[in-house]
Amino acid sequence: MFSRYKKNSDPAPAKPAPMEAVGSGNPQPRAAEAKPEPRAGAIMRAAPVQPLRAPAEVVAADKEKKRKDRLMELKVELHKRLLENLNLAALENATEANLKSEIAAISAEALDEMSVALNKDDRTTLNQELYDEVMGLGPLETLLKDESVNDILVNGPKRIFVERGGKLTLTDVTFKDERHLLRIIDKIVSAVGRRVDESNPYCDARLADGSRFNCMVPPIAVDGSLVSIRKFKKEKLRIADLVQFGAFTEEMAAYLQAAVSCRLNIIVSGGTGSGKTTTLNALSSFIDNTERVLTIEDTAELQLQQIHVGRMESRPPNVEGKGAVTQRDCLRNALRMRPDRIIVGETRGEEVIDMLQAMNTGHDGSMTTIHANSARDGISRLENMVAMAGIEMPLKAVRNQIASAVNLIVQASRLQDGSRRMTSITEITGMEGEVISMQEIFRYERLGLAPDGKIIGRFNATGVRSHYSERFRSWGYNLPASIYEPIG
Ligand SMILES: Nc1ncnc2c1ncn2[C@@H]1O[C@H](COP(=O)(O)OP(=O)(O)O)[C@@H](O)[C@H]1O
Ligand SMILES: [Mg+2]
Incomplete structure (x- = not known):
């Protein structure tokens, strides 16, 4: 069994895992980290008669997940700090560029304070996500901006599907947890003077860009809030x-x-x-x-x-x-x-x-x-x-x-x-x-x-x-x- 694992695990994933650098103060991946160590979890998954995925991919996926989780944690912490430090009253009149540079500055300072070093890509991703969180609809923003997406369907915080070309697919976009999802829902419905809570558990609304929005929150939605968005297309099909x-x-x-x-x-x-x-x-x-x-x-x-x-x-x-x-x-x-x-x-x-x-x-x-x-x-x-x-x-x-x-x-x-x-x-x-x-x-x-x-x-x-x-x-x-x- 082990020999099979070895055979399949070669070659090692070439892509460095940026999050490994987090907290180490060293943004460069160390050479040893580029090669996956066979770990119990990976072997377990490789062991069945017909492995679903090659172990090298499992290791890469695992690293990617860790990286995402870490970024998510950082985002939550930085978001908290941002809300404390940003002048919310001034947000209304700030230009996008101003706001982005202010967010970048505050987050750089906070990361420094926490002795966290991120590579440039992660830093850019994080700052964009923070901007979306403060000014927009958080994780939904990237999907809203994606022209190829027709519908966005949220089944609880961890499962977000999109429809493209008539086909539904699961995305890798997630909310941190139900509270995070609820906060974004609240942002949407309060903008149109509505409220959702236990006694008003569902609501229709329209997003600022004209997209149609519907939500249903717990306890009626059993496994976390359900959201459906039919995206508004500026260019209608002729x-x-x-x-x-x-x-x-x-x-x-x-x-x-x-x-x-x-x-x-x-x-x-x-x-x-x-x-x-x-x-x-x-x-x-x-x-x-x-x-x-x-x-x-x-x-x-x-x-x-x-x-x-x-x-x-x-x-x-x-x-x-x-x-x-x-x-x-x-x-x-x-x-x-x-x-x-x-x-x-x-x-x-x-x-x-x-x-x-x-x-x-x-x-x-x-x-x-x-x-x-x-x-x-x-x-x-x-x-x-x-x-x-x-x-x-x-x-x-x-x-x-x-x-x-x-x-x-x-x-x-x-x-x-x-x-x-x-x-x-x-x-x-x-x-x-x-x-x-x-x-x-x-x-x-x-x-x-x-x-x-x-x-x-x-x-x-x-x-x-x-x-x-x-x-x-x-x-x-x-x-x-x-x-x-x-x-x-
Ligand atoms: N013939 C078509 N080819 C490709 N996309 C289409 C076509 N007709 C509709 N769509 C897209 O499918 C989505 C759903 O269409 P819509 O007209 O809103 O459906 P309905 O009103 O029946 O719910 C929209 O995003 C629209 O742009
Ligand atoms: Mg319709």
Whole structure:
């Protein structure tokens, strides 16, 4: 067993472990330290029949962990000292550069006092983390700055996941402990005048950069606070980007342009993070600049490029349970504000009534998103929402209302390989007896799975011509018949 360990452990990790120098007063790694000593822990891990990792890696990972733990300890101590020494009142007006140099000075002095020597890289990391701690959201800052990250999901202080390109991965970012995490949560929610504690254990908020934030703290969150952040993207994906990413085809884009321009009422349906808001935002780019558009959202995310846009954001009740302004309140008021179109970020409750009414009463071209897995499912969700809103109406009447309000359902999906695609475009054509009739125009066909786990598939037309062809034509959108013809 031992001989195997020896064999696998060669060569020794080349990278010096900087933290070994901490406290020794010598920032240079000593030669002996560069070579790992076989230690009990490492041998234990190398011993099983199929070792998970080569021991050299285990030793390196162990060193890296020690280095991180040590840096974390130092950070806590320095943070304490910083808060004692920094002139907090002056922080507001200090420039970033000033503040950074002040932090560097205070931390250098403190490290000196503690006789701790750090190499340049660790010093820079530490000072940046201290800056993030004092001015920003601590460990979350690096993830917030990372452009490739879409979502940040915190499951207690030691497990922070991010979503990139539709895939979730565990990061090596951690909080020191639950108290540290709670302090950052408190910083976020108090900035928007909210509070979380045992009696108010959850909260929605918006970060200064526009990102959506939700948290749930113990004891309701069992293993430490849960945080989810949907990052705000300044550069929204445009139709051309989405076509380029394979979210839909140019033919589908041409169809959607006609649908939006001819003021069909559109619902974007999809699961969480499937790209509903992104799609809605991209679709809105087809709205004419002369139209008056009002948007209503729980968290303002949409970025319409038109000049005549009025944006509204609902408001949850304050700590005393007062002052709530719901999406429904906004929507009712919006109807008195002479809109051409109304866009509701996500319909999830009683506002469905007013949304359907708006769509049925001359605000053609209105759009919203709902949480559903298919066009059919989307219709059921609408029916349920109407029922939940306490409206006593026979089902057939509800369906009539829906069928005459909604023209088009666009299905957004996040597939198992992380890709986001418009998997179906379905028109609502009316009622057949008790049933809402619809026809699918485009769909995504799955053809198989590549060895690397990527889904192989293609978009295809169903061969059904649009129910709205006449309308498109009369508005000047002459879509070639070929876009409705299926391939293969
Ligand atoms: N087709 C796409 N390709 C790549 N990224 C996308 C696509 N659609 C959406 N995204 C990204 O996915 C994340 C979630 O999208 P979003 O529209 O907010 O989802 P939803 O509203 O369904 O929860 C965003 O960060 C967005 O930029
Ligand atoms: Mg959304």
